Amino acid sequence: MKIGVCxxxxxxxxxxxxxxxxxxxxxxxxxxxxxxxYDEYAIEEAIRTKEKHGGEIVSxxxxxxxxxxxxxSGALALGVDxxxxxxxxxxxPLGIAKLLAAAIQKEGGFDVVFTGKSTIDQQNxxxxxxxxxxxxxxxxxxxxxxxxxxxxxxxxxxxxxxIRQVVAGTxxxxxxxxxxxxxxxxxxxxxxxKAKKKPLDSVGAGAIGGDAGAARSSVGNLxxxxxxxxxxxxxxxxxxxxxxxxxxxxDEAKVL
Amino acid sequence: xSGILVVAEHSGGTFxxxxxxxxxxxxxxxxxxxxxxxxxxxxxxxxGFGASxxxxxxxxxxxxxxxxxxxxxxxxxxxxxxxxxxxPASYEMRDVLPRLTARFDSAMAxxxxxxxxxxxxxxxxxxxxxxxxxxxxxxxxxPAFATVRPNSFDKPASTGxxxxxxxxxxxxxxxxxxxxETLKPETRGIDLATASKVVAGGRSLxxxxxxxxxxxxxxxxxxxxxxxxxxxxxxxxxxxxxxxxQTGQTVAPNLYLAIGISGAIQHLxxxxxxxxxxxxxxxxxxxxxxxxxxxxxxxxxxxxPALTEALKNA
Numbered sequence: 001m002k003i004g005v006c007x008x009x010x011x012x013x014x015x016x017x018x019x020x021x022x023x024x025x026x027x028x029x030x031x032x033x034x035x036x037x038y039d040e041y042a043i044e045e046a047i048r049t050k051e052k053h054g055g056e057i058v059s060x061x062x063x064x065x066x067x068x069x070x071x072x073s074g075a076l077a078l079g080v081d082x083x084x085x086x087x088x089x090x091x092x093p094l095g096i097a098k099l100l101a102a103a104i105q106k107e108g109g110f111d112v113v114f115t116g117k118s119t120i121d122q123q124n125x126x127x128x129x130x131x132x133x134x135x136x137x138x139x140x141x142x143x144x145x146x147x148x149x150x151x152x153x154x155x156x157x158x159x160x161x162x163i164r165q166v167v168a169g170t171x172x173x174x175x176x177x178x179x180x181x182x183x184x185x186x187x188x189x190x191x192x193x194k195a196k197k198k199p200l201d202s203v204g205a206g207a208i209g210g211d212a213g214a215a216r217s218s219v220g221n222l223x224x225x226x227x228x229x230x231x232x233x234x235x236x237x238x239x240x241x242x243x244x245x246x247x248x249x250x251d252e253a254k255v256l
Numbered sequence: 257x258s259g260i261l262v263v264a265e266h267s268g269g270t271f272x273x274x275x276x277x278x279x280x281x282x283x284x285x286x287x288x289x290x291x292x293x294x295x296x297x298x299x300x301x302x303x304g305f306g307a308s309x310x311x312x313x314x315x316x317x318x319x320x321x322x323x324x325x326x327x328x329x330x331x332x333x334x335x336x337x338x339x340x341x342x343x344p345a346s347y348e349m350r351d352v353l354p355r356l357t358a359r360f361d362s363a364m365a366x367x368x369x370x371x372x373x374x375x376x377x378x379x380x381x382x383x384x385x386x387x388x389x390x391x392x393x394x395x396x397x398x399p400a401f402a403t404v405r406p407n408s409f410d411k412p413a414s415t416g417x418x419x420x421x422x423x424x425x426x427x428x429x430x431x432x433x434x435x436x437e438t439l440k441p442e443t444r445g446i447d448l449a450t451a452s453k454v455v456a457g458g459r460s461l462x463x464x465x466x467x468x469x470x471x472x473x474x475x476x477x478x479x480x481x482x483x484x485x486x487x488x489x490x491x492x493x494x495x496x497x498x499x500x501x502q503t504g505q506t507v508a509p510n511l512y513l514a515i516g517i518s519g520a521i522q523h524l525x526x527x528x529x530x531x532x533x534x535x536x537x538x539x540x541x542x543x544x545x546x547x548x549x550x551x552x553x554x555x556x557x558x559x560x561p562a563l564t565e566a567l568k569n570a
Contacts, residue, residue: 013502014521017385026389037503092363093354120502122384124366129322129354138323138431141351144496154436159347160449162441162497169433179503180496216397217363225383225390225528231535231548241552242562245534246570248550253532255453255511256478256570 001055001148004113005046006100006131007039007075009067010121019222026222035074038116041177044184045146046114047079053148055111059083060103062096068200077187077195085202091215093122097130102210103203104135110172112153117142117176122219128176139174140167144181259288261336261399262307263329263343266297273411273450274344278404279305280412282342285373291419292332294325303419305412310421311336322351323430330359331426338399340378342371345403345506346449355430357401364401365393367506369408369529378402386502386525405529406450407508441495448498451481453511456500456527459487460516460538460556467493470557471515474564483507483527485517501526516556519544536560 011017011031018027035043046057059080061067064087071083084107086099104113115128125141132139144164145156151171156164158178187195205211234241234248250256260282264275275291282289283306291307293299295317299310313328329352333341341356343349345367357364369390370381378400380393395401448454455478457471467488475482484494486501500507502525512530517523519535519542527533528547535548536559545551552559 011385013386017388019389026385094358094361094363097354097358118366120386123386124364125350126354126357126364126366129351130358133326133355133358133430136431138433139351139355140433141322142347155433156439157347158497161447162495164439164497165435166437166439167433168436170431173431173433179499213361215363216361217365217393217395217400219384219391219393221392222384222389223391225387228533228547228549231533231545231551233545233551233553238554238558238562239566241554242559242566245550245552245563246566249511249532249534250570253511253549255532256567 001049001053001111002109003046003049003055003057004104004110005042005057005059005080006113006115006127007043007059007061007071008036008119009033009061009063009070010036010119013037013120019224023222024220034070036116036119036121038118038120038177038179040074040184041179041181042114042116043075043078043080044182045175045177048182049112049148050079057081058107060086060100062086062088062090062099065202068202071200072195073187073192076198076200077192078185082198083200085200086205086208086210087202088205088212090212092217093124093126094130094216095212097127097134098212099205099208099210100127101131101134103208104131106208112171113174115174115176117178128174132174137172137174138169139176140169141176142178143175144178146175146181258337258339259290260285260340260342261290261292261333261338263341263349264291264293264302265344265346265348266293269297271297271302272344274346274406275302276305276414277406277409277411278342278344279307281371281409282306285371287339290336290338292329292336294328299421300418301414303417304414307419310419311424312421313424313426321432321434322348322355323432324428325352326355327428327430328426330356332424333360333399335422335424340400340402343403345405349403353401353403360399362397362399362401363395365395366403368402368404369508371402371404386521387528388521405506405508407452407510441497445476446479446481448481448483449505449507451507452509453478453480454483454507454509454530455480455513455515456483456485456517457488457493457515458485458517459491461488461493464493470560474560477564477567481509485523514544514548515560517544518542519547
C-alpha cells in the first residue's frame with residue numbers, strides 16, 4: 001500500500017501558552033515543539049498499516065523550514081520512509097488543506113492518507129475532511145479501529161452520545177485518527193541516527209503545483225478565557241456539606 | 257437572498273436542543289434566519305424558534321453518511337444562498353462542514369462558543385490551546401461556516417409559529433461510506449455532550465464498581481450525563497466515550513460536578529466553560545478548586561452518597 005500521513009508541528013501539549021503583548025499571537029520563546037498529539041496516532045497507524053500490508057509511507061507537513069527537526073525525530077525515526085515539508089504559511093485552514101492536497105496529488109498513487117482528528121493548537125477538526133474533499137476521496141473521522149481488505153476499508157468511529165459506528169468504504173480514503181486507535185511507539189536511538197539519512201524534501205507551493213489562495217479568514221484578539229468568579233468552600237461533615245450544597249445549587253445558583 | 261442558515265439536527269424526527277439554541281442565536285444576530293433539515297422531521301415547527309423558511313432535503317441520513325449529508329446541505333446552501341451557515345459542533349457536523357467549506361472555497365470557525373457580526377463579517381469566539389486561550393476568527397469569504405459547541409447560548413421557547421418548508425432536490429456526488437454496524441454504549445442515559453447537568457468522576461473512584469455505585473447513581477438521581485477524567489477512562493472505570501477533556505468530549509453544561517478529579521489542564525480543557533462547577537476532592541490543594549463555584553474538601557465516598565441522599569429528599 002502507498003500510505004500518506006499529514007502531520008503538523010505544534011507546541012507540546014504540556015507547554016504553557018501565553019498571549020503576546022499585541023494580543024494577536026502567542027509567545028514562542030521557551031516553548032517546545034513536537035508533532036501534534038493526534039497526528040502521532042496518524043503516524044503510528046501508518047506504520048502499523050505498512051507492517052501489516054507492506055508498502056511505503058510518505059509524510060506531509062505544511063510549516064516552517066525548522067520543522068525538519070521534529071519530522072526527523074517524530075516521523076522518520078519511527079518508520080516514515082520520506083517526508084515532504086511544504087515551507088509555506090497559509091493564513092487559514094483551507095489554505096493548509098489545499099497545499100497538503102496538492103502535495104499528495106503531486107506525489108500520487110496513495111491508497112490511504114492518515115491525519116489526526118484535529119491539531120492541539122488551533123483544534124479546528126477541519127484539515128482531514130477538507131483534504132478528502134479537495135482530492136475527491138471518501139473520509140472517516142475520529143476513527144478508533146481500522147482494517148483494510150483489498151481496496152476496501154472498515155473503520156470504527158466515535159459518534160455523539162457514546163455511539164460508535166462501523167463504516168465501510170472504498171479506497172482511496174482519508175482517515176482521521178482519534179485517541180484510542182493505537183498506542184504510539186517511541187524512537188530508539190539507532191533509528192534516530194538512521195533517520196538523519198532519510199529523504200526530507202523541503203518544497204515551496206510552486207514545486208507541488210499548489211496554491212493556498214488569499215486567506216479567507218483570520219485569527220486574532222487572543223486572550224485568556226474570562227476569569228471565573230471566586231468560588232466558595234462549603235464546610236462541615238459530609239451530610240451537612242451535602243445538604244448545604246443542594247441548597248446553594250437550588251436557591252443561589254438555580255441550576256437544580 | 258441573504259441571511260443565516262442554521263443546520264437543525266434531529267434524532268429520529270425529534271429536533272435536538274441545539275436546533276432551538278442556534279436558531280435563537282441566529283435571530284439575535286439579525287437578518288433573515290433560515291433552517292436546514294436533512295431527512296424526516298417536522299420542519300415547519302422550526303418557525304417557532306425564528307426560522308422564516310425551512311429548506312428540507314429528503315433522504316435516509318440516519319445511517320450517517322457524511323458524504324450524502326454534505327451533498328444535500330450543499331444543495332440547500334445553493335437554494336438559500338446564505339451569508340452564514342451555522343451548525344452544532346456534533347460529530348456529524350464536524351464531518352460535514354469542512355467538506356462544504358472547501359467546496360464553497362470559504363472559511364470555517366470550529367467549536368465556537370460566541371458569535372457576532374462585525375462590519376458585515378462573522379466573528380466567532382472559540383477556545384484554542386486546550387482552552388487556555390480564546391481567539392476570534394473573522395471570516396471574510398461567503399458563505400461563512402461555523403460550528404457551535406452545545407450549551408453556548410440560551411434556548412428560546414417556541415412561539416408556536418410555523419414556517420414555510422421548501423423541499424430541495426439533491427444528488428450524491430461525494431464518495432460514500434456505508435454504515436455497516438451501530439454500536440450503542442451499554443450504560444448511557446443522557447447524551448454527555450449536550451446534557452445540561454454532568455457528573456464526572458476521576459481516578460479516586462478506585463474501581464469500575466465504585467464508579468458505577470457512586471457516580472452513576474448520583475447521575476441517575478440528578479438526571480445528569482456521566483463523564484470521567486482521562487485517568488478514570490484509562491483505568492477502565494468508565495467508557496472512553498465518556499472522557500471529558502482535551503482528548504475526549506468538550507462539555508459546557510449549566511452544572512458540572514467534578515468528583516475525585518484533581519483538575520489537570522487536559523481535563524479543564526473539556527469543561528472549563530461550564531456555568532457552575534462543583535468540586536469534591538479530599539486534597540484541598542487540588543487545582544480543580546481554583547475553577548470551582550462551590551467546593552467541598554472531603555472523602556468522596558462519604559460526601560457523594562450524602563449528596564445523592566440529600567438530592568432524593570430535596
